[in-house]
Amino acid sequence: MSINAITKPHDATGARAPGKLILSGEHSVVYGAPAVVVAIERYIELWFTPLHKTGGLQTAFETLAPRSFYPFDILKGFRDSLDRRFDEFMRGDLPVQKILKRPDDLAIYTLTSLLPMLPAPGGTGGPPLPIPGQLTSRSEMPLGAGMGSSAAVVAATIVLYEHLLGLPQSAEDRFKKVRFCERLQHGKGSAIDASAVVFGGANRVQGEDIRPIGLTDDHSLKTSDGWYWVIHGRPEASTGECVAQVRLRHGQDTQLWQAFGDCTTKLETVLETNGDPREVIRENQSLLEQIGVVPVASARFAKAVQVTGGAAKISGAGSVKGEQGGAMLVYHPNAEAMTELMKAYPDREWDRLTIAQKGAELMPANTQEPSMAAQ
Structure with a gap:
C-alpha cells in the first residue's frame, strides 16, 4: 500500500502500533480456549502537532471521520458519557455498535483515561492539562476488517501521550489500558488484540495469560x-x-x-x-x-x-x-x-505475512508525517 507523505513538521510527534492476524482461536478465546496471534508489519500511525491557542484537540483522522474538535473542558464529561453508554450495553439496553458515536471518539477516550494520572492544576510534576493541538492519523491496514485497527489506535494514542505528558508506563500497564479502552469498540472482547499491539511478535493468549511463542530464525x-x-x-x-x-x-x-x-x-x-x-x-x-x-x-x-x-x-x-x-x-x-x-x-x-517484532512505539525522528497534516 502506498502512502502519500510530506516532510514532517519539526514540532510534530508521532507514535505507531502494528496490526494483527489471529492464526487460531478467534471466538473460542472468549470461552477460555487458547488463541495464537501475531503482530504484523502494517501500522496505524498517530501524529500530534501543537496548536497552542485552540483550547482543545482537533482530529483529522485519515479514513475515519471528518475533522472534529474536542474542547478540553468537556473531556471529563465526554469520558463519563461513554462509560455510561458502555454500562447501558452491559445491561442489554444498547447495541455494542452504538457505544461510540464517532470513529475518532476512541482515541479521545483513550486520552481521557490518562487524565487521572496528571497533577491537579497548580500542582507540580507535570502539565495540568493535555497540550492543545491536532491529532492526525494514517493507516496501512483496512479499518474494521479484523486486523486490530481499533486496538492499534488505542495503543498508539497511549504511547504518544505518555511521551507528550511525561507519563511513561510499563508494557503491562499499556496492555491493561488498551483492554479497558477497547471495550467500547468490541464490548466483551478478549486479550488477543491488546497482546499483539502492545507486545508485538507471536503470542499464545488464554484468558489473561500471555506467552510469547518462540520461533527460530529460519521459521x-x-x-x-x-x-x-x-x-x-x-x-x-x-x-x-x-x-x-x-x-x-x-x-x-x-x-x-x-x-x-x-x-x-x-x-x-x-x-x-x-x-x-x-x-x-x-x-x-x-x-x-x-x-x-x-x-x-x-x-x-x-x-x-x-x-x-x-x-x-x-x-x-x-x-x-x-x-x-x-x-x-x-x-x-x-x-x-x-x-x-x-x-x-x-x-x-x-x-x-511479515511479523512485527515490536508493539506500539514512538515514530523514528526521521519519519514523515501523513499528508493530512494541519495546513
Missing part, C-alpha cells in the same frame, strides 16, 4: 515463507455484533469450544516444529463455518485456495451478515500458484 513465519494475509472485503457486522451473535447461538456448547481449543493446540505443535499447517488451518476454517461467521464469498475463496494446494481461514471475527469476511489467513507453499490465484481477485488487497 517460515519469521521468513514470510508461504504465509499471507488477504482482505476479503470489509464485514458488514462489527466484531461486537459477531461475538454477541455467536454467544447467543453457541455460547453453551462446551464441546464445540473444546474442539476449537484442540485445533489451536495442534497449530501450536505445528509452529513449534515448523511443520505444514494446512490441515489444521482447514480444520479451523470448518469450525468457523460451523458457528456462522464465514460469509459465502469468503468460504468460496477458502475453497479456491485449497483447490490450488493451499489453506485459508477467516482471521478475526468474520461476519454474521453480508458477503465480506474481512481478513483471511492463507498458507500456500507455492508462491507462483498463490500469485496466479490472486489474479482472479484483482480487487482484494493481499501480501506476505
Whole structure:
C-alpha cells in the first residue's frame, strides 16, 4: 500500500502500533480456549502537532471521520458519557455498535483515561492539562476488517501521550489500558488484540495469560515463507455484533469450544516444529463455518485456495451478515500458484505475512508525517 507523505513538521510527534492476524482461536478465546496471534508489519500511525491557542484537540483522522474538535473542558464529561453508554450495553439496553458515536471518539477516550494520572492544576510534576493541538492519523491496514485497527489506535494514542505528558508506563500497564479502552469498540472482547499491539511478535493468549511463542530464525513465519494475509472485503457486522451473535447461538456448547481449543493446540505443535499447517488451518476454517461467521464469498475463496494446494481461514471475527469476511489467513507453499490465484481477485488487497517484532512505539525522528497534516 502506498502512502502519500510530506516532510514532517519539526514540532510534530508521532507514535505507531502494528496490526494483527489471529492464526487460531478467534471466538473460542472468549470461552477460555487458547488463541495464537501475531503482530504484523502494517501500522496505524498517530501524529500530534501543537496548536497552542485552540483550547482543545482537533482530529483529522485519515479514513475515519471528518475533522472534529474536542474542547478540553468537556473531556471529563465526554469520558463519563461513554462509560455510561458502555454500562447501558452491559445491561442489554444498547447495541455494542452504538457505544461510540464517532470513529475518532476512541482515541479521545483513550486520552481521557490518562487524565487521572496528571497533577491537579497548580500542582507540580507535570502539565495540568493535555497540550492543545491536532491529532492526525494514517493507516496501512483496512479499518474494521479484523486486523486490530481499533486496538492499534488505542495503543498508539497511549504511547504518544505518555511521551507528550511525561507519563511513561510499563508494557503491562499499556496492555491493561488498551483492554479497558477497547471495550467500547468490541464490548466483551478478549486479550488477543491488546497482546499483539502492545507486545508485538507471536503470542499464545488464554484468558489473561500471555506467552510469547518462540520461533527460530529460519521459521517460515519469521521468513514470510508461504504465509499471507488477504482482505476479503470489509464485514458488514462489527466484531461486537459477531461475538454477541455467536454467544447467543453457541455460547453453551462446551464441546464445540473444546474442539476449537484442540485445533489451536495442534497449530501450536505445528509452529513449534515448523511443520505444514494446512490441515489444521482447514480444520479451523470448518469450525468457523460451523458457528456462522464465514460469509459465502469468503468460504468460496477458502475453497479456491485449497483447490490450488493451499489453506485459508477467516482471521478475526468474520461476519454474521453480508458477503465480506474481512481478513483471511492463507498458507500456500507455492508462491507462483498463490500469485496466479490472486489474479482472479484483482480487487482484494493481499501480501506476505511479515511479523512485527515490536508493539506500539514512538515514530523514528526521521519519519514523515501523513499528508493530512494541519495546513
